[in-house]
Amino acid sequence: MKPAAENVCNPDLLKERAHCRFIPEEITHFLDNGSENTKLRHKLEEYFLNNPLFDDDIPPDYLSHSERYSNELRKSCAMVQCFLNDPTVQNIAGQMEGVRMLMGNGLGSAITKDGNPLALHYVMFLPALISQASQEQMAYWIGRAWAGQIIGTYAQTELGHGSFLRGLETTATYDPDSEEFVLHSPTITSIKWWPGGLGKTANHAVVMAQLYTEGKCWGPHAFIVQLRDLDTHASLPGISVGEIGPRLGTNSQDNGFLRLHHVRIPRLHMLMQHAQVTKSGEYVQPASSKLTYGTMVFVRVAICFDAGRQLQRAVTIATRYSAVRRQSELVPGEGEVQVLDYQTQQHKLLPQLATVFAVTFSARRLWETYNSVTHGPKEAQLALLPELHVLSCGLKAACASDCSLGCDVCRLACGGHGYLASSNLPRIVTATTATQTYEGENTVMWLQVARYLLKVYSDGLESGEEAGPSVQFLREPRPDLTAPSHARLTNYGLVMGWRVAVVALLQEAQQELQRRVAAGQQPDRARDACSLTLVDAAQCYIRGHMCCQFVAGVDELQGLSAGTTLVLQQLCRLYLLYHASSSHLLRHGWLSGADVSQLEAEYRALLTELRQDAVALVDSFDIHDRILNSTLGAADGRVYDRLYEEALKSPLNQQDVPDAFNKYLRPLLKSSL
Numbered sequence: 257m258k259p260a261a262e263n264v265c266n267p268d269l270l271k272e273r274a275h276c277r278f279i280p281e282e283i284t285h286f287l288d289n290g291s292e293n294t295k296l297r298h299k300l301e302e303y304f305l306n307n308p309l310f311d312d313d314i315p316p317d318y319l320s321h322s323e324r325y326s327n328e329l330r331k332s333c334a335m336v337q338c339f340l341n342d343p344t345v346q347n348i349a350g351q352m353e354g355v356r357m358l359m360g361n362g363l364g365s366a367i368t369k370d371g372n373p374l375a376l377h378y379v380m381f382l383p384a385l386i387s388q389a390s391q392e393q394m395a396y397w398i399g400r401a402w403a404g405q406i407i408g409t410y411a412q413t414e415l416g417h418g419s420f421l422r423g424l425e426t427t428a429t430y431d432p433d434s435e436e437f438v439l440h441s442p443t444i445t446s447i448k449w450w451p452g453g454l455g456k457t458a459n460h461a462v463v464m465a466q467l468y469t470e471g472k473c474w475g476p477h478a479f480i481v482q483l484r485d486l487d488t489h490a491s492l493p494g495i496s497v498g499e500i501g502p503r504l505g506t507n508s509q510d511n512g513f514l515r516l517h518h519v520r521i522p523r524l525h526m527l528m529q530h531a532q533v534t535k536s537g538e539y540v541q542p543a544s545s546k547l548t549y550g551t552m553v554f555v556r557v558a559i560c561f562d563a564g565r566q567l568q569r570a571v572t573i574a575t576r577y578s579a580v581r582r583q584s585e586l587v588p589g590e591g592e593v594q595v596l597d598y599q600t601q602q603h604k605l606l607p608q609l610a611t612v613f614a615v616t617f618s619a620r621r622l623w624e625t626y627n628s629v630t631h632g633p634k635e636a637q638l639a640l641l642p643e644l645h646v647l648s649c650g651l652k653a654a655c656a657s658d659c660s661l662g663c664d665v666c667r668l669a670c671g672g673h674g675y676l677a678s679s680n681l682p683r684i685v686t687a688t689t690a691t692q693t694y695e696g697e698n699t700v701m702w703l704q705v706a707r708y709l710l711k712v713y714s715d716g717l718e719s720g721e722e723a724g725p726s727v728q729f730l731r732e733p734r735p736d737l738t739a740p741s742h743a744r745l746t747n748y749g750l751v752m753g754w755r756v757a758v759v760a761l762l763q764e765a766q767q768e769l770q771r772r773v774a775a776g777q778q779p780d781r782a783r784d785a786c787s788l789t790l791v792d793a794a795q796c797y798i799r800g801h802m803c804c805q806f807v808a809g810v811d812e813l814q815g816l817s818a819g820t821t822l823v824l825q826q827l828c829r830l831y832l833l834y835h836a837s838s839s840h841l842l843r844h845g846w847l848s849g850a851d852v853s854q855l856e857a858e859y860r861a862l863l864t865e866l867r868q869d870a871v872a873l874v875d876s877f878d879i880h881d882r883i884l885n886s887t888l889g890a891a892d893g894r895v896y897d898r899l900y901e902e903a904l905k906s907p908l909n910q911q912d913v914p915d916a917f918n919k920y921l922r923p924l925l926k927s928s929l
């Protein structure tokens with residue numbers, strides 16, 4: 257997005273835009289997945305961002321905890337009313353598209369700045385119904401949930417257990433006499449803890465609980481539980497529910513707790529698309545026990561896109577600011593330079609720009625895999641489930657950590673002003689860092705990836721089980737480490753280098769594991785002792801996969817101008833070189849010291865080349881000023897005016913002498929006289 261009136265724009269930004277080497281709209285359309293989507297997004301933004309319904313009377317930072325919640329709930333309910341009932345919105349987008357744009361972290365996050373209390377309803381409750389409910393159950397629940405007649409959340413995590421799903425303590429015991437399940441939280445640690453919207457918003461939840469029938473425990477299953485009266489919203493008998501208190505970020509999402517005291521629900525409130533319990537209490541096994549975890553897989557895929565969108569916002573703010581900000585003289589006497597001219601600043605920002613594309617290409621390919629698995633024939637679905645699980649765990653962990661670290665680097669790149677709430681960087685950083693924890697804590701996700709890699713590498717697959725396409729390289733002959741450097745240092749050569757590292761690390765881990773077991777160590781303890789190496793293997797595998805997706809994605813792009821293609825190729829190369837500095841490519845023999853020096857020189861040259869396009873590149877992300885919501889990042893670069901205007905809005909500045917002076921400071925000043 258460029259400023260409407262160019263004459264009020266900061267001159268440095270104007271200069272930056274003038275020497276752009278590519279066509280920004282081409283990148284905008286690529287990121288939107290087509291020019292039609294760009295038009296649609298613009299119309300939705302125009303409608304929502306100019307609608308006074310969604311204005312904040314007071315900046316949310318100055319509201320109390322309860323006021324913030326109430327303010328965000330007001331706007332999120334108004335958003336839902338719009339896409340359900342307003343023909344203008346429906347003509348623009350259709351209900352589905354409207355929901356996607358409003359509930360993801362794009363337009364919606366500009367409206368509900370502190371977190372959307374209804375997000376979990378759309379992001380997890382509805383997807384849980386779609387992936388877990390039988391046809392009959394869908395017919396009953398989906399329409400009501402879609403129409404907002406019921407509001408749900410996804411209640412899995414407990415005080416005592418989050419990562420270890422099988423350790424959940426909430427029980428759902430089938431009573432064949434009444435044909436009901438009895439849901440119960442037997443201990444303090446079994447209290448559900450964290451679900452978004454659970455505290456005060458949701459009146460229903462998909463509750464994950466250990467299923468007991470005919471005296472046997474069948475593991476975690478999903479049940480729909482009504483929490484609150486649909487009319488009064490009062491919590492129902494047997495339900496203790498509330499909010500868990502302030503968090504690092506997204507404080508309006510009323511993350512909550514839930515304790516169940518022998519709550520009875522009808523048998524058909526167990527979601528029965530995969531496993532079933534008959535009227536008499538017989539358990540009917542699903543084709544795979546992991547199908548119950550399908551909602552988490554979907555959300556892990558969504559998080560990859562979402563983290564990438566957050567990084568787009570952070571790098572837009574930091575890059576524009578770096579073009580406006582002048583600090584110190586590069587050459588004494590020549591005047592202060594834009595901080596973007598410093599090589600160290602380029603090294604902070606340009607890899608983040610490249611990461612946006614690496615994440616986009618990888619997330620899109622993952623989404624394709626998700627769709628082919630979930631919509632393919634049943635047998636193929638089951639065969640590809642481990643590959644989908646591993647890719648969604650690994651990419652979720654990588655996108656979450658790359659993007660949250662990237663957002664924080666962008667914040668640091670803005671110096672002191674990046675620490676101001678009005679830069680919007682603290683909010684972006686705290687929202688993004690949560691993606692490293694929720695929907696599978698990152699280390700736990702890496703260990704899942706490593707488990708699968710080791711299994712394929714050591715021929716531990718069950719009979720009939722096939723290794724997925726992304727790990728076929730583990731079965732292929734090891735690439736030639738003595739190949740000439742011009743072959744090893746190409747884009748595909750560097751992808752190969754990551755694969756060499758994965759194999760070497762798996763070999764190391766396996767040998768260590770065998771050595772420990774042979775020496776009498778219990779196998780699971782031996783595996784834990786190898787887990788640093790295993791996590792390294794998982795991370796190298798996913799980095800190689802992301803590099804490969806970026807290279808292949810750019811190679812496959814069609815119909816772009818030569819300038820745009822060149823910039824994308826350079827960003828891709830920059831991404832590969834930035835990560836090639838990892839010790840693993842050197843340590844496992846793919847690169848020599850001389851290769852590393854050569855790649856470093858190429859990397860520095862690329863920083864200089866891409867520096868000239870940095871502002872145009874972030875412009876091509878086409879993020880509306882109201883969505884950026886930043887004093888530092890607006891398209892016109894009026895940084896200092898905005899910082900001052902925002903400071904004047906502080907409630908402390910509404911009085912010259914605050915009341916607190918008379919209460920506390922005056923007595924102190926008097927007493928020390």
Ligand SMILES: CCCCCCCC/C=C\CCCCCC(=O)SCCNC(=O)CCNC(=O)[C@H](O)C(C)(C)COP(=O)(O)OP(=O)(O)OC[C@H]1O[C@@H](n2cnc3c(N)ncnc32)[C@H](O)[C@@H]1OP(=O)(O)O
Nearest residue numbers: 360412418419420421422546549558562641645694695696
């Ligand atoms: C629409 C746009 C939205 C964008 C977003 C907008 C913003 C939204 C705002 C807020 C959203 C917040 C959402 C957050 C919600 C949550 O956090 S919900 C709670 C999430 N919790 C977790 O993720 C728990 C993590 N733990 C697990 O998933 C599991 O415990 C585990 C995978 C770590 C282990 O499972 P377990 O059953 O204990 O298995 P194991 O014995 O280790 O493994 C058994 C085998 O099964 C394989 N496996 C595990 N999971 C799956 C799966 N899903 N699919 C396929 N296979 C799976 C596992 O690898 C083992 O295989 P082997 O035996 O062959 O080795």
Ligand SMILES: Cc1cc2nc3c(=O)[nH]c(=O)nc-3n(C[C@H](O)[C@H](O)[C@H](O)COP(=O)(O)OP(=O)(O)OC[C@H]3O[C@@H](n4cnc5c(N)ncnc54)[C@H](O)[C@@H]3O)c2cc1C
Nearest residue numbers: 410411412413417418419450451452690694695696697699
């Ligand atoms: C903002 C936010 C929103 C959330 N929303 C929801 C929601 O809507 N619904 C819901 O059900 N939950 C939600 N959660 C909970 C979230 O899913 C869990 O916090 C997450 O899965 C991590 O689990 P944990 O908290 O038990 O961490 P723990 O597992 O206790 O992690 C603590 C440490 O132990 C380590 N660790 C744990 N297990 C292992 C292992 N096997 N091997 C090695 N190390 C290990 C971890 O790496 C970590 O360093 C939310 C959390 C947050 C922060």
